[in-house]
Each structure stands twice: as C-alpha cells, then as structure tokens.
Amino acid sequence: MFFSAGKIFWIIAQPLNLALILLLLATLLLWSRWRRLGVWLTSLVALTLLSVAVLPIGHWLLTPLARQFAPYDIAAHANESAPAGIILLSGAAINLAVSHQVGHTVPGHAAGRMVEYLRLAKVYPKARLLICGGNRGPGAPEATMIADYLISQGIARDRLLVEDRSVDTFENAVFGRALAKPQTDERWLLVTSAWHMPRAMGVFRTQGWPVVAAPAMRQHTIGTLGFKLSSRMRLTNKALHEYMGLLAYWLKGRSETLWPTPVG
Numbered sequence: 001m002f003f004s005a006g007k008i009f010w011i012i013a014q015p016l017n018l019a020l021i022l023l024l025l026a027t028l029l030l031w032s033r034w035r036r037l038g039v040w041l042t043s044l045v046a047l048t049l050l051s052v053a054v055l056p057i058g059h060w061l062l063t064p065l066a067r068q069f070a071p072y073d074i075a076a077h078a079n080e081s082a083p084a085g086i087i088l089l090s091g092a093a094i095n096l097a098v099s100h101q102v103g104h105t106v107p108g109h110a111a112g113r114m115v116e117y118l119r120l121a122k123v124y125p126k127a128r129l130l131i132c133g134g135n136r137g138p139g140a141p142e143a144t145m146i147a148d149y150l151i152s153q154g155i156a157r158d159r160l161l162v163e164d165r166s167v168d169t170f171e172n173a174v175f176g177r178a179l180a181k182p183q184t185d186e187r188w189l190l191v192t193s194a195w196h197m198p199r200a201m202g203v204f205r206t207q208g209w210p211v212v213a214a215p216a217m218r219q220h221t222i223g224t225l226g227f228k229l230s231s232r233m234r235l236t237n238k239a240l241h242e243y244m245g246l247l248a249y250w251l252k253g254r255s256e257t258l259w260p261t262p263v264g
Contacts, residue, residue: 058235
C-alpha cells in the first residue's frame, strides 16, 4: 500500500508533470474571471522551468546526498577483518526493459553500482554476495539478471545470495536481512549510488543491520550555467524523489532519522 501510494504521489509531484498540471490550471484560469491569477501562475511556471534549464539546480540538490557518505577506502580498512558480505541494491544498475529484449544484461544509468560491487567482490574473495532487487518486466527479476552477469565476469555462483522479491529500499533491507541472516559480529558492506546511500543506510540501521557504506557514482559537482532542460530536469527529479523518500521513510518509521549520517 505504501509503495503504491508513493508511486501515485510521485507521478503527480515530479516537477515536469506538476508543471503541466499547473499550466493546464493556468489555462483554465485565463479563460475565466480569474484571468489575472492565470497570468501569474503561467509566469511562475515558465520562470521555474527556465531556472531549472539554465541553473544547475539538480546538481545543487544532489550534491549533499552524494557527499554524505565517503567512498569505501580499501587501504584504510586493511588492518580490519575482511567483510563477511557485500550487499548490492540493484535499482537501475541494469536497463531491465532492454535486457529482456536482447536476452542478456545491459547496464543501466546506475551501472556504477555494479562496477563498485564487482571491484569489492574481487578484493574480498571470501565475502558472501547479496543482490537485492525484485523489479521485473516480462522476464527474470533484476537481481537474477545481475547474478548471471556477475557469474559471466568470473564470480563463483556459490558466493551469491539472490533476493528477488523487493520493490523498494525498505524491502531490500527486510528481505535481504532475512535471506543473509547476518551475525551480530559480522561486517557487511552496502553498495548503492552515492545519492541513494543516506536513505539506504537509514533503513538498514533501523532494521538492526549496521552495514558499512560503499557508495558508487559520487561525481556530482556544482555544475555550470547552460540551457539543458531535459537533462537537468532528470537530475532535479532524482534529487526531489530522494528527499521525499527520506521524509516519507522517517515519517513512516522505516528510518530512525530524517538525515542519516556516517556515524549512526
């Protein structure tokens, strides 16, 4: 219910859809006795879209998320015991629709997660490998397709734990923990995109699983001026979706804190 409600809300609330709804409302107002209000609303929407296109607002919003947890430094942990396991949150690590069409795994826009995961899997050859992700199209679930890809890259099949039921970050943690059954003295690494790491860490900690962050794709900069409405709107959508997710998970009790920090 929470997942479905969140999806419906986001369809309406994401900036481009919301802008269209407001423009339709403004058009109705322009043809009514509230014409002046319609003019103001049209102007507001137009200026907002222009600001998103010209200013790197998406970069500004994503940067605090992406920089909240530092990349995992293997050398800094050289004197510690090797992690018992490594967790991958699949997200858009593969392009699920295209992968089903062509019959093999095709990287998605969050493929950096798989790159980091594969790197850590080879550095720690005895670690168990948990892949979480039940998103599916007409074919196999996302986690299953990622597992097949990792095997093709030389990862032993018996290292893999495939959790293929979860559809959001909360279920990643709940179903993943039930499958992996981590011991209290074990250290597990968590791999996901850097901008997604704060929410993921909050959820895993609330489930009593004190994982260590190993974020991928941290390359968010201040950005420059330009005129790129499409690409900058995508970044803005991503950032706003993540901030809303943090708020919703905190209000729902899925995360104990609104803004998870490196020190839990």
